[in-house]
Amino acid sequence: MDKCITDAWPRTIVAGQQTWQTNADIASLLCLLFNAFLVWMAIDPFDTFFASLPRDKGTPVPADHIYSAHYFKNVLPVPCHSHNDYWRTTPLFAALGxxxxxxxxxxxxxxxxxxxxxxxLDLTEDQTLSNLYLRPLQQILQDMNTGNADAATAPSGVFYTSPSQTLTLVIDLKTPGDEILAAVHAHLQPLRSGGWLSHWNGSARVDRSLTVVASGNAPFAALTANATHRDVFFDAPLAALADPSDSPTTYNPSNSHLASARFGEAVGPLRRGRLSAWQVRALQGQILAAKQRGLVPRYWGTPRWPRSLRDEIWALLVREETGLLSVDDLRAVRKGHWGLWPQDGNARG
Structure with missing residues (x-):
């Protein structure tokens, strides 16, 4: 059984055996109970299918690298954002599929x-950023660029049908301070060495196969300290961009990629299960402000229930051309064709 990793109750290894402290047992129990309450997401057979594939030791990448060749060759990329992606049976793979x-x-x-x-309390020793995301992405991108003569200047991304499409990896930093950002930078080195990270080179934005965004407790000052090279971008505060007091030069493509907000905080509470005309105008203003700055607008925390309300909000966001439709239920996305690209193709995830 995996053990929760916490600062207060560290793991102790004695003579090859795991010594369980009383507090650690309690933490593990709480971890299991918490996971039990997260089953609100319906079981997705598509997700479960990928869990049955053979895997290399220590990484979710299929052992024979059949990812690219067999299962995702016909996938069409759409501007949806897999929120809480790590809750899935196969993080990353179900979203890409x-x-x-x-x-x-x-x-x-x-x-x-x-x-x-x-x-x-929901941390286990094998659920690391490298195991779930960085190493699989490195392997996928290596496979996708085998034989690509232009890999140095135009590497292929994770989608066969649209090799120039970047994949956005949002890393929500839960630990405050600059140290976690430094750790993220260090863990990204293999992908950086492969030339797969979108970056700011001091004078222009260079889009590549993977665009990394730091959200949550990301320290903006530390993130923007290097003016000549940045490959981790900020998640700007979407609701603040429409404020006249916000400087249009603060958040721009040199330091930011997304502009996000919790839906309820950005537009206020729903009255009788619907948005007022004023709320729709506020939403339109926020989306426009982000796009004027060259950023991708995104709302999270949209209503999940009832489904009719969820679908109504999703339809509004698609109609207003929000940059990414943030979703938890991938099955609903596939069945309902949510997140289709607008006709002009200007959406950028």
Whole structure:
């Protein structure tokens, strides 16, 4: 059984055996109970299918690298964002198979390692950022660029049908401070060395196969300290961009990629299960402000229930051309064809 990783209750290894402290037992129990309450997401047979594939030791990448050649060759990328992606049976793979061009992981710094989980009690020793996302992405991109003569200047991304489409990896930093950002930079080195990270080179934005965005407790000052090279971008506060007091030069493509907000905080509470005309205008203004700055607008925390309300909000966001449709239910996305590209093709995930 995996053990929760916390600062207060560290793992102790004695003579090859795991010594369980009383507090650690309690933490593990709470971790299991918390996971039990997260089953609100319906079981997705598509997700479960990928869990049955053979895997290399320590990484979710299929052992014979059949990812590219067999299962995702016909996937069409759409501007949806796999929110809480790590809750799925197969993080990353179910999202990519559904066509999502953006995935998200909540990340905590513990004893020098980056762990993925919703809370500090929801961490296990094998659920690391490298295991769930970075190493699989490295392998996928290596496979996709085998034989690509232009890999140095125009590497292929994760989608066969649209090799120039970037995949956005949102890393929600749960641990405050600059140290976790430094750890993220260090963990990205293999992808950086491969030339697969979108970056700012001091004078222009260079889009590549993978665009990394730091959200949550991301320290903006530390993230923008290097003016000549940046390959981790900020998640700007969407609701603040439409404020006249906000400087249009603060958040721009040199330092930011997304502009996000919790839906309820950005437009206010729904009255009788619908948005007022004023709320729709506020939403339109926020989306426009983000696009004017060259950023991708995104709302999270949209209503999940009832489904009719969820679908109505999703339809509004698609109609207003929000950059990414943030979703938890990938099955609903696939069945309902949500997140289709607008006719002008200007959406950028």
């Amino acid at each position: 559904s066509g999502c061009v953006s995935v998200e992981a909540d990340v905590w710094l513990r004893q020098g390692e980056l762990y993925v989980g919703h809370t500090g």
